[in-house]
Amino acid sequence: xxxxxxxxxxxxxxxxxxxxxxxxxxxxxxxxxxxxxxxxxxxxxxxxxxxxxxxxxxxxxxxxxxxxxxxxxxxxxxxxxxxxxxxxxxxxxxxxxxxxxxxxxxxxxxxxxxxxxxxxxxxxxxxx
Amino acid sequence: xxxxxxxxxxxxxxxxxxxxxxxxxxxxxxxxxxxxxxxxxxxxxxxxxxxxxxxxxxxxxxxxxxxxxxxxxxxxxxxxxxxxxxxxxxxxxxxxxxxxxxxxxxxxxxxxxxxxxxxxxxxxxxxx
Amino acid sequence: xxxxxxxxxxxxxxxxxxxxxxxxxxxxxxxxxxxxxxxxxxxxxxxxxxxxxxxxxxxxxxxxxxxxxxxxxxxxxxxxxxxxxxxxxxxxxxxxxxxxxxxxxxxxxxxxxxxxxxxxxxxxxxxx
Amino acid sequence: xxxxxxxxxxxxxxxxxxxxxxxxxxxxxxxxxxxxxxxxxxxxxxxxxxxxxxxxxxxxxxxxxxxxxxxxxxxxxxxxxxxxxxxxxxxxxxxxxxxxxxxxxxxxxxxxxxxxxxxxxxxxxxxx
Amino acid sequence: xxxxxxxxxxxxxxxxxxxxxxxxxxxxxxxxxxxxxxxxxxxxxxxxxxxxxxxxxxxxxxxxxxxxxxxxxxxxxxxxxxxxxxxxxxxxxxxxxxxxxxxxxxxxxxxxxxxxxxxxxxxxxxxx
Amino acid sequence: xxxxxxxxxxxxxxxxxxxxxxxxxxxxxxxxxxxxxxxxxxxxxxxxxxxxxxxxxxxxxxxxxxxxxxxxxxxxxxxxxxxxxxxxxxxxxxxxxxxxxxxxxxxxxxxxxxxxxxxxxxxxxxxx
Numbered sequence: 001x002x003x004x005x006x007x008x009x010x011x012x013x014x015x016x017x018x019x020x021x022x023x024x025x026x027x028x029x030x031x032x033x034x035x036x037x038x039x040x041x042x043x044x045x046x047x048x049x050x051x052x053x054x055x056x057x058x059x060x061x062x063x064x065x066x067x068x069x070x071x072x073x074x075x076x077x078x079x080x081x082x083x084x085x086x087x088x089x090x091x092x093x094x095x096x097x098x099x100x101x102x103x104x105x106x107x108x109x110x111x112x113x114x115x116x117x118x119x120x121x122x123x124x125x126x127x128x
Numbered sequence: 129x130x131x132x133x134x135x136x137x138x139x140x141x142x143x144x145x146x147x148x149x150x151x152x153x154x155x156x157x158x159x160x161x162x163x164x165x166x167x168x169x170x171x172x173x174x175x176x177x178x179x180x181x182x183x184x185x186x187x188x189x190x191x192x193x194x195x196x197x198x199x200x201x202x203x204x205x206x207x208x209x210x211x212x213x214x215x216x217x218x219x220x221x222x223x224x225x226x227x228x229x230x231x232x233x234x235x236x237x238x239x240x241x242x243x244x245x246x247x248x249x250x251x252x253x254x255x256x
Numbered sequence: 257x258x259x260x261x262x263x264x265x266x267x268x269x270x271x272x273x274x275x276x277x278x279x280x281x282x283x284x285x286x287x288x289x290x291x292x293x294x295x296x297x298x299x300x301x302x303x304x305x306x307x308x309x310x311x312x313x314x315x316x317x318x319x320x321x322x323x324x325x326x327x328x329x330x331x332x333x334x335x336x337x338x339x340x341x342x343x344x345x346x347x348x349x350x351x352x353x354x355x356x357x358x359x360x361x362x363x364x365x366x367x368x369x370x371x372x373x374x375x376x377x378x379x380x381x382x383x384x
Numbered sequence: 385x386x387x388x389x390x391x392x393x394x395x396x397x398x399x400x401x402x403x404x405x406x407x408x409x410x411x412x413x414x415x416x417x418x419x420x421x422x423x424x425x426x427x428x429x430x431x432x433x434x435x436x437x438x439x440x441x442x443x444x445x446x447x448x449x450x451x452x453x454x455x456x457x458x459x460x461x462x463x464x465x466x467x468x469x470x471x472x473x474x475x476x477x478x479x480x481x482x483x484x485x486x487x488x489x490x491x492x493x494x495x496x497x498x499x500x501x502x503x504x505x506x507x508x509x510x511x512x
Numbered sequence: 513x514x515x516x517x518x519x520x521x522x523x524x525x526x527x528x529x530x531x532x533x534x535x536x537x538x539x540x541x542x543x544x545x546x547x548x549x550x551x552x553x554x555x556x557x558x559x560x561x562x563x564x565x566x567x568x569x570x571x572x573x574x575x576x577x578x579x580x581x582x583x584x585x586x587x588x589x590x591x592x593x594x595x596x597x598x599x600x601x602x603x604x605x606x607x608x609x610x611x612x613x614x615x616x617x618x619x620x621x622x623x624x625x626x627x628x629x630x631x632x633x634x635x636x637x638x639x640x
Numbered sequence: 641x642x643x644x645x646x647x648x649x650x651x652x653x654x655x656x657x658x659x660x661x662x663x664x665x666x667x668x669x670x671x672x673x674x675x676x677x678x679x680x681x682x683x684x685x686x687x688x689x690x691x692x693x694x695x696x697x698x699x700x701x702x703x704x705x706x707x708x709x710x711x712x713x714x715x716x717x718x719x720x721x722x723x724x725x726x727x728x729x730x731x732x733x734x735x736x737x738x739x740x741x742x743x744x745x746x747x748x749x750x751x752x753x754x755x756x757x758x759x760x761x762x763x764x765x766x767x768x
Binding site: 040044056 | 424428440
């Protein structure tokens, strides 16, 4: 209803491809669960972040996942999404040690509790 | 008083070297201003973030500045520090376009207002 | 001790009436649990938000619940209270679709993770 | 480059129409300033919030502006955007008194300082 | 309108007395400015924080100001209110050094930028 | 690797002593769990917060725990750490009533939901 079918599909298809690149499994599960609550929002989630932003050539996926892990650790109120992106970071080539370095660095910018909680989230992902 | 002179100086000297690497001018100005308010805290600022964290070999300075710009844009309540690190990011080799990509990406994780404010902060640094 | 019995009772009674209007069941349960931890704070919770603010004639309850759901989704650190007010919003006449629209809109102002977490909170309330 | 010209233009045109509805002047000024920093991001800002979200039929513009003012007051770190949306709220029919009610209500959910700062932002808009 | 005159006046008078204790000058100026925007909210500001909370016997004013300075430094989005309470802390007997200690400690819990911005706010108050 | 063994040990030993003062049991458990994820970060956690900050003579431990409980309640995104410091506050002599007063006061500065969640966290600690 709120978007032309043909228009949606191009950004959507592009977004799906990018989503698979960063996080085949856990990302798709999120989209599937969301789709049952709001199909439109699940579509936006694929279109804007993954079809538009992660599709931009100006920054590689590795750098994008560094930025996302840093931001979600610092905000400290989105643990499920942090875990999805820690998994994504592993998929695009960051090592466990590098991921932990990013999170440890957040102790400087958002405090030690945010870094502690980020590290335990990372450990949960590593153990899955 | 609160730290042994010899102990302080090693981490401190190491921190000063790292601070100069990432941001010779604006970082040193911050430390100088802070030193007049609290000499001890200015020392901690060099010792812990720059002497300990930025000294760690597990992540390159480019990646560290990506993480810091992302976090400070997302938090949205530390504009002066965001500007210092946008300047630092330029010093360690990130391009203006890459810095803008990181900030634009934050529209996904902390909302469009945080990205707008981050971009105007970046523009101010670029124009200085 | 900290408030005259007669003074308390008028704002308190008024607050209880308003609390019942927005959320008979889950609101009262919160107040009961809180009352065992701090009777005074349970009293303040009825007096100030419900006796003073929600009692003001300048904005209808429907609009007030829109504002509260938006704020708690955006802050992202008060999921139990968000769920109480999603339930309250249903009680004052907002539809499930309208509640989801408010939360989806927050993707713009506080990011996609806050909207995802808000939608799953709403789904939990709808399924209860 | 990152979006098909024809695809962009439909969501973009739709977004421009919605932007004009909520805030002809100050919104367009923001987009113009942003366009000089990042043309692509200025495009996203019109496409996603205004072309996608504010275009959705499930919630009227009045309710959408209530939600946005509440969220930006509560977050407390995006004063310029709060002022744009206070101006937008006036444009879609909210009264000054109703806008102040929304902000006063935030004292309950994000504290008195956020409400004080929201009210002074509103006063600045009303005096312009 | 929304509260019985006699009821208001007792909590209000009590609040005014407490406000004068913690911060005669800058607190009253805030209330005066706010009163021109919303007389009712200026009343609530005196009644609830100062008439109810700061009136409670279970914690001395010195401890209350420590808590407030810590919270406002950590939140980092309410600089004007932080400055009012740094001034209030001086009035209830905290020394400049103690106030700086509280703010420096926040580097651990909300990050170094929040502590830096808190210290510059303190310096501004000390120089007034 | 990143710090001279002799240098680390002095701040580390000092930090361990201070950690034991504020929270023998739950603090040490956190450090032990963290140590398995990142030994270096567990070391920093003892060195900087406890070896440097909590070691400073300018503010007593009671005041430091008031500040920490206030900040973590206000931030609202670090419940495990809030619980550790509620336990620590009891250890340095704050009463249950005083701890609840600090948290109740946060309703003014960060909103009622943050105070409600802080009080339920306190109750969990008191019941352990």
